[in-house]
Amino acid sequence: MLQATGLALGAAxxxxxxxxxxxxxxxxxxxxSLSGTMAISETTLKDVMLMLIDQQNxxxxxxxxxLEAVVVDPASNWPLFAEKAKELIAKDKVSVVFGCxxxxxxKSVLPVFKELNSILFYPVQYEGEESERNVFYTGAAPxxxxxxxxxxxxxxxxGEVKRWVLEGTDYVYPRTTNKILAAYLKAKGVADADVMxxxxxxxxxxxxxxxxxxKAFGSAGKKTAVVSTINGDANVPFYKELGSQxxxxxxxxxxxxxxxxxxLAGLDxxxxxxxxxxxxxxxxxxxxxxxAAIEAWRAYTKNPKRTFNDPMEAHxxxxxxxxxxVEKAGTFDTDAVIDAMIGVAVPNLTGGFATMMPNHHxxxxxxxxxxxxxxxxxxxxxxxxxxxxxxxSPYLEGSKDLLSDxxxxxxxxxxxxxxxxxxx
Amino acid sequence: xxxxxxxxxxSLFCLAASAYAEPLDDGLNDLLGDSFPQTTKAVxxxxxxxxxxxxxxxxxxxxxxxLIDAAxxxxxxxxxxxxxVDAKTGAPIAGLDEGALKKVRVNNGxxxxxxxxxxxLSMANADPAKRREAAEQVFKSRDPKALPAIEAxxxxxxxxxxxxxxxxxxxxxxxxxxxxxxxxxxAALADLTARGDEDAENLIATAxxxxxxxxxxxxxxxxxxxxxxxxxxxxxxQNLWYGISAASxxxxxxxxxxxxxxxxxxxxxxxxxxxxxxxxxTYVVQGALPPALQPWSLAFAIPLxxxxxGLVGAGLERLIIRRLYNRPLETLLATWxxxxxxxxxxxxxxxxxxxxxxxxxxxxxxxDFWGVSITANRMWIIVLSLAVFxxxxxxxxxxxxxxxxxxxxxxxxxxxxxxxxxxxxDTAAFALGSGVAGIAGVALSQIDNVSPNLGQxxxxxxxxxVVLGGxxxxxxxxxxxxxxxxxxxxxxxxxxxxxxxxxxxIFIILFIQxxxxxxxxxxGRAVEA
Numbered sequence: 001m002l003q004a005t006g007l008a009l010g011a012a013x014x015x016x017x018x019x020x021x022x023x024x025x026x027x028x029x030x031x032x033s034l035s036g037t038m039a040i041s042e043t044t045l046k047d048v049m050l051m052l053i054d055q056q057n058x059x060x061x062x063x064x065x066x067l068e069a070v071v072v073d074p075a076s077n078w079p080l081f082a083e084k085a086k087e088l089i090a091k092d093k094v095s096v097v098f099g100c101x102x103x104x105x106x107k108s109v110l111p112v113f114k115e116l117n118s119i120l121f122y123p124v125q126y127e128g129e130e131s132e133r134n135v136f137y138t139g140a141a142p143x144x145x146x147x148x149x150x151x152x153x154x155x156x157x158x159g160e161v162k163r164w165v166l167e168g169t170d171y172v173y174p175r176t177t178n179k180i181l182a183a184y185l186k187a188k189g190v191a192d193a194d195v196m197x198x199x200x201x202x203x204x205x206x207x208x209x210x211x212x213x214x215k216a217f218g219s220a221g222k223k224t225a226v227v228s229t230i231n232g233d234a235n236v237p238f239y240k241e242l243g244s245q246x247x248x249x250x251x252x253x254x255x256x257x258x259x260x261x262x263x264l265a266g267l268d269x270x271x272x273x274x275x276x277x278x279x280x281x282x283x284x285x286x287x288x289x290x291x292a293a294i295e296a297w298r299a300y301t302k303n304p305k306r307t308f309n310d311p312m313e314a315h316x317x318x319x320x321x322x323x324x325x326v327e328k329a330g331t332f333d334t335d336a337v338i339d340a341m342i343g344v345a346v347p348n349l350t351g352g353f354a355t356m357m358p359n360h361h362x363x364x365x366x367x368x369x370x371x372x373x374x375x376x377x378x379x380x381x382x383x384x385x386x387x388x389x390x391x392x393s394p395y396l397e398g399s400k401d402l403l404s405d406x407x408x409x410x411x412x413x414x415x416x417x418x419x420x421x422x423x424x
Numbered sequence: 425x426x427x428x429x430x431x432x433x434x435s436l437f438c439l440a441a442s443a444y445a446e447p448l449d450d451g452l453n454d455l456l457g458d459s460f461p462q463t464t465k466a467v468x469x470x471x472x473x474x475x476x477x478x479x480x481x482x483x484x485x486x487x488x489x490x491l492i493d494a495a496x497x498x499x500x501x502x503x504x505x506x507x508x509v510d511a512k513t514g515a516p517i518a519g520l521d522e523g524a525l526k527k528v529r530v531n532n533g534x535x536x537x538x539x540x541x542x543x544x545l546s547m548a549n550a551d552p553a554k555r556r557e558a559a560e561q562v563f564k565s566r567d568p569k570a571l572p573a574i575e576a577x578x579x580x581x582x583x584x585x586x587x588x589x590x591x592x593x594x595x596x597x598x599x600x601x602x603x604x605x606x607x608x609x610x611a612a613l614a615d616l617t618a619r620g621d622e623d624a625e626n627l628i629a630t631a632x633x634x635x636x637x638x639x640x641x642x643x644x645x646x647x648x649x650x651x652x653x654x655x656x657x658x659x660x661x662q663n664l665w666y667g668i669s670a671a672s673x674x675x676x677x678x679x680x681x682x683x684x685x686x687x688x689x690x691x692x693x694x695x696x697x698x699x700x701x702x703x704x705x706t707y708v709v710q711g712a713l714p715p716a717l718q719p720w721s722l723a724f725a726i727p728l729x730x731x732x733x734g735l736v737g738a739g740l741e742r743l744i745i746r747r748l749y750n751r752p753l754e755t756l757l758a759t760w761x762x763x764x765x766x767x768x769x770x771x772x773x774x775x776x777x778x779x780x781x782x783x784x785x786x787x788x789x790x791x792d793f794w795g796v797s798i799t800a801n802r803m804w805i806i807v808l809s810l811a812v813f814x815x816x817x818x819x820x821x822x823x824x825x826x827x828x829x830x831x832x833x834x835x836x837x838x839x840x841x842x843x844x845x846x847x848x849x850d851t852a853a854f855a856l857g858s859g860v861a862g863i864a865g866v867a868l869s870q871i872d873n874v875s876p877n878l879g880q881x882x883x884x885x886x887x888x889x890v891v892l893g894g895x896x897x898x899x900x901x902x903x904x905x906x907x908x909x910x911x912x913x914x915x916x917x918x919x920x921x922x923x924x925x926x927x928x929x930i931f932i933i934l935f936i937q938x939x940x941x942x943x944x945x946x947x948g949r950a951v952e953a
Contacts, residue, residue, distance in 0.1 A: 201925055219621070221626045276532075
């Protein structure tokens with residue numbers, strides 16, 4: 001009995017301490033895998049968030065309060081993402097969470113954020129077909145990356161490509177993106193015979209047959225390009241095989257949506273010169289803001305060679321937007337901040353402004369870059385202005401009638417304009 | 425009047441003197457603008473200028489060695505030796521402010537233009553390989569303007585390979601040209617048939633479809649049928665080669681497991697991580713070797729990887745597996761834990777991102793063997809896997825240790841009572857199996873990512889090979905790897921990689937139902953258990 005009282009007393013005391021602490025700092029949750037297969041991509045995002053929080057605290061915090069990072073490791077394990085999200089929101093009482101990389105991890109935490117009403121900033125380019133009240137998408141929707149890339153390849157600068165290989169890893173992002181692209185190509189008058197869609201399993205490493213197939217498909221006399229949604233670790237063996245079979249970018253260019261400077265670090269870039277990547281940010285874009293961000297990042301990581309990539313910029317934008325929205329709302333209250341987010345605009349690192357739209361996605365510039373011998377990607381083309389996200393693709397049956405607008409009075413993520421009902 | 429005449433004469437003289445310099449100036453001026461359309465235009469102007477500097481400028485542009493010196497309004501080139509020369513005159517420049525220079529940017533459009541222009545310019549290059557490259561460029565661009573240069577070069581060409589390429593380039597132009605004499609076009613078909621690849625097939629097919637001349641049409645149809653037959657045969661051979669190549673990777677990954685799992689009956693889930701360690705050893709070795717020894721880095725990496733993974737394997741056996749003999753489930757869980765620990769240890773030590781392992785020159789590129797394209801890295805991996813296989817067979821069959829190991833496998837108690845130290849044999853066999861996985865890691869570093877996850881991709885496949893081949897038999901492992909590799913690569917072109925893998929898994933499940941002990945069943949401890 002005595003023991004139990006002691007325990008209760010201890011618990012009450014520690015709760016009291018927690019409450020006292022919670023008053024002077026505002027907690028920011030960071031939900032990125034630090035171990036397992038996704039650690040390769042997500043670890044840097046955690047570091048960027050820590051840097052941003054440090055910088056904000058050096059400027060005096062937000063609304064006079066210091067920020068405190070709460071880092072958890074969901075270990076590339078999708079159900080664990082939901083558990084850790086719950087822990088962050090319910091136990092640590094964070095005001096906002098920055099996290100997730102793969103779509104499946106985002107889908108796994110969605111119910112948690114809805115139920116416990118918190119905010120998630122998701123920084124990675126994804127397949128679209130989603131708009132949630134509690135999520136702000138700072139990565140690209142397909143029309144902010146895939147479609148401009150195809151437009152570029154069709155243009156004179158891009159080589160007037162007539163034949164297309166849509167090569168992807170077999171999961172939701174490539175499948176949806178390729179469905180959208182196939183419909184888009186069809187709308188542009190490309191014959192079915194000139195489109196080849198192909199999928200390979202996760203972590204695929206023996207690309208000999210696939211590359212031979214691409215080579216054969218590309219020797220039909222029409223300019224051919226490969227649109228690659230190959231994910232993660234399968235990229236390096238794919239590019240190695242392209243290199244050994246001697247497929248040059250001038251013959252069959254490959255444009256990739258998930259290959260950045262970080263992924264190229266494991267490759268000898270010489271055989272890959274000229275292959276393309278489509279992103280909303282490149283490290284090589286020459287602006288003062290970009291230079292300053294890269295310098296700050298290198299100083300923070302104490303590594304003068306560290307690379308900076310697209311999802312990292314997305315976190316920079318997302319974090320700045322959150323700070324602005326909180327200042328606009330004058331409170332950290334979830335509902336107030338969600339309402340204040342729409343219309344907030346912050347500068348991109350590469351110039352121009354990113355604006356949070358009513359569909360909870362942001363406007364983005366699109367860059368097409370070519371891989372250089374040193375493994376960096378140089379921008380060769382960019383959209384004239386920023387592109388507004390189409391989270392519901394107009395090229396897909398079932399999604400073309402949907403729109404999302406989280407402003408009152410509509411406040412709906414999937415309003416069907418035909419039936420006039422919210423809910424698809 | 426006189427003055428005006430003089431002036432006219434003078435300007436005429438100047439014009440003549442700068443006859444080829446001017447297009448070159450135009451070209452170089454266009455480069456200063458640094459916009460892709462202008463750069464593409466400049467490539468044409470530089471190539472057409474006829475200046476002796478043209479090919480040096482274009483070559484420098486293609487390799488990122490042409491830079492804009494905006495302050496002095498000129499283009500400068502960096503030579504192979506790292507010296508600076510003026511693009512227009514080729515004269516060396518001293519005391520250049522390198523920080524102020526900006527690279528002439530090129531994109532794929534510019535690169536294609538440079539390639540086409542170089543085709544014309546380097547047709548008479550002293551290097552046969554360059555001439556061949558030039559001919560290949562013309563074959564791709566099919567530029568009729570290049571025909572005279574090709575004819576001239578064919579007449580004096582001495583290198584048989586370059587001659588063949590030149591003839592194919594000529595054929596590509598002639599076959600596509602309806603106005604050329606029929607006899608020449610029919611002869612050109614023969615050159616294309618000799619080339620016999622998909623590009624040739626496509627050229628012939630297009631020509632056959634649009635031909636008006638009946639004689640040529642018939643010849644083209646015959647050539648097309650011939651080429652297609654040849655391509656079909658090559659495709660069979662090519663798939664066979666891919667199958668063997670896939671099998672060699674499987675064999676390398678599985679052969680160590682065949683010893684630890686097959687011979688000793690230990691389910692080692694950390695087997696893939698032994699290969700991963702081998703790949704990281706390659707990375708470390710390449711970083712540590714002086715540049716002179718870089719071409720031999722793999723020769724250093726193979727024994728070191730064998731030792732590293734072997735030692736880790738021995739430690740694993742002594743510390744963990746030894747305590748769990750005859751408890752397969754616990755062994756499985758414990759080794760799986762070890763595999764996670766090893767992955768995270770490497771991740772903490774080297775960082776999460778992929779590490780770059782360079783391939784030595786003899787392991788890059790591909791060559792053509794009777795129409796079958798053979799990539800050098802895959803070929804050497806086949807050689808390595810066979811060498812490892814034979815080496816292990818030799819150890820097992822011809823050394824006292826091999827004899828002891830086989831004895832322990834077949835009857836542990838009997839072997840022990842004959843005075844064999846079974847504990848030592850277990851550790852040594854486990855070290856051998858792990859070390860071989862380390863060698864596999866060196867090979868995998870050439871074709872796959874060097875990342876902490878490397879081993880994960882191979883562990884399931886390795887177990888499949890060993891189980892299919894028959895637990896406890898190395899020949900079975902060889903046959904199992906060949907079956908899986910060939911079946912995979914024969915299925916892939918028809919039903920795709922995803923369905924191919926599913927089909928194979930179903931096949932293995934059915935096969936194991938019928939023959940639970942795999943292709944070759946062996947009597948031994950695994951059977952007793």
